[in-house]
Amino acid sequence: NLNSGNNLETLVLYMASQGLISFDTSDVIRYSIYSSVLGNTLTPTELLAFSAISKTTINHEKNATPVFRLYTEFPFSSNLIFRIAYGGPIYSVNNYQYSLMSLDFSFIALVGW
Numbered sequence: 001n002l003n004s005g006n007n008l009e010t011l012v013l014y015m016a017s018q019g020l021i022s023f024d025t026s027d028v029i030r031y032s033i034y035s036s037v038l039g040n041t042l043t044p045t046e047l048l049a050f051s052a053i054s055k056t057t058i059n060h061e062k063n064a065t066p067v068f069r070l071y072t073e074f075p076f077s078s079n080l081i082f083r084i085a086y087g088g089p090i091y092s093v094n095n096y097q098y099s100l101m102s103l104d105f106s107f108i109a110l111v112g113w
Helices: 005-016 027-040 044-054
Strands: 067-077 080-094 096-099 102-109
Touching: 005 044
Parallel strands: none
Antiparallel strands: 067 080, 080 096, 080 102
């Protein structure tokens, strides 16, 4: 569990000792984003751990995944529609649940020929 004790700092030290942490310009950007979002609640070492973890990849394969999509439309005029849509896939692999939901706002202009 990364949020108890100094486990997050221990993780970044382990990753550094294994050569899994590399520094480039994207690290500075990630560090700035995390520090602005999270404020002063994390130490620089913990912020570095979040930056390193965000660059790791997770490999899994799922052939068929159920997806749902809910939307509603509000007509403004005879040729302009506002749509709000929500949905995406939810599936589990190796005791992890992945939820790739999105909330979309769109204007649709109906053009006749």
